[in-house]
Amino acid sequence: MEYKLHQLKLSLASLDSRHVRIALVLLSLTLFVMGAGAPEMGGDLGR
Amino acid sequence: MLLVIAVFAGFLAGLLRAWLSNQRYEIPQISHSWLVLIAFLPQWLAFYLPATRRSIPDQWAIAALIGSQVLLLIFVWRNSYQPRYRNRLGFWLLGLGLILNLTVILLNGGLMPISPENVSRLVPDAAPGSWQINSRLGTGKDIVLAVDQTRLWWLSDHFLLPLPGRDVAFSLGDIIIAAGAFFVLCVWIRTQSDLIPTDGN
Numbered sequence: 001m002e003y004k005l006h007q008l009k010l011s012l013a014s015l016d017s018r019h020v021r022i023a024l025v026l027l028s029l030t031l032f033v034m035g036a037g038a039p040e041m042g043g044d045l046g047r
Numbered sequence: 048m049l050l051v052i053a054v055f056a057g058f059l060a061g062l063l064r065a066w067l068s069n070q071r072y073e074i075p076q077i078s079h080s081w082l083v084l085i086a087f088l089p090q091w092l093a094f095y096l097p098a099t100r101r102s103i104p105d106q107w108a109i110a111a112l113i114g115s116q117v118l119l120l121i122f123v124w125r126n127s128y129q130p131r132y133r134n135r136l137g138f139w140l141l142g143l144g145l146i147l148n149l150t151v152i153l154l155n156g157g158l159m160p161i162s163p164e165n166v167s168r169l170v171p172d173a174a175p176g177s178w179q180i181n182s183r184l185g186t187g188k189d190i191v192l193a194v195d196q197t198r199l200w201w202l203s204d205h206f207l208l209p210l211p212g213r214d215v216a217f218s219l220g221d222i223i224i225a226a227g228a229f230f231v232l233c234v235w236i237r238t239q240s241d242l243i244p245t246d247g248n
Contacts, residue, residue: 021074026058028080029228031087033050034095036119036145037221 049208049215053225057232064233075134075231079125086118100186109157112188116149134234140227147220151202158183158190160203161216166191168207169214189216 065072089111092099103111123142129135152159163180166189170178178184180191194200204216 018074021076024080025074025077025232026054028077028083029054029231030051031083032119032122032141033054033224033228035083035087035090035115036141036148037050037217037224 049217050221050225050228054228054232057229060229060233075126075129075137077126079122082118082122082125086115086122090115094186094188105183108183108186108188112152113149113157116145116152120145120149134231137227137229137231137234140223140230142227144220144223144225144227147202147223148218151199151218151220154198155192155203156190159188159218160192160197160200161189162194162197162200162203162205163191165205165207165216169216 062072093103093108093111094100100108120142123138123145127135127138127142129138148159161184166173166178166184178191180193181196183190189204192203194205197203202219204218204221206217206219206222208215208217
């Protein structure tokens, strides 16, 4: 368990701020376009 | 779904462009990301989450849509002051598309209008009586309106794209939003030519 936690910490540490920033921008733009644009047609209509 | 594809297409195109020009891909500096999260939350409850969207009244859904899009507009405005002109253009396109969608929504009762003809083509297998003219389409963001009853119909969801399995409808604003998202992510490469001249030339 302790070994796995250590591995996780190493993995997270390898993500520099640039990767985090890319993920944040992609998430923000994805949510933006979902909120600003075309919806799923009719929600649960016909399903 | 189309717009989400545009986001990831822009990202992949940006990566490819950076790789081909042997530069490191750079992502835009975005501020006030929390505004997007807050803006999307009411829409998620009103239109996306099956457990809640069926129980939320239409008036609340309309308020969620308009309030959410106003917050998204503030987000675009706060991010439109980018240091590079080509990146400003992406945010300007996002803002323009959002304004077009919001305008036609506000002029038609708070939901995005769609014609009965388009609905028939989009959901030909819909149960009889599951939708009617002048009413909200299911639990989505659309309202079914005849073209002659729609204000600025050319801004409504009147474009159709046939896709395998299911066609999709989208508006002119959606096209511009897709272009903006693509542009923001695709052109974001650190080059000297991106810099805005500061000496007036």
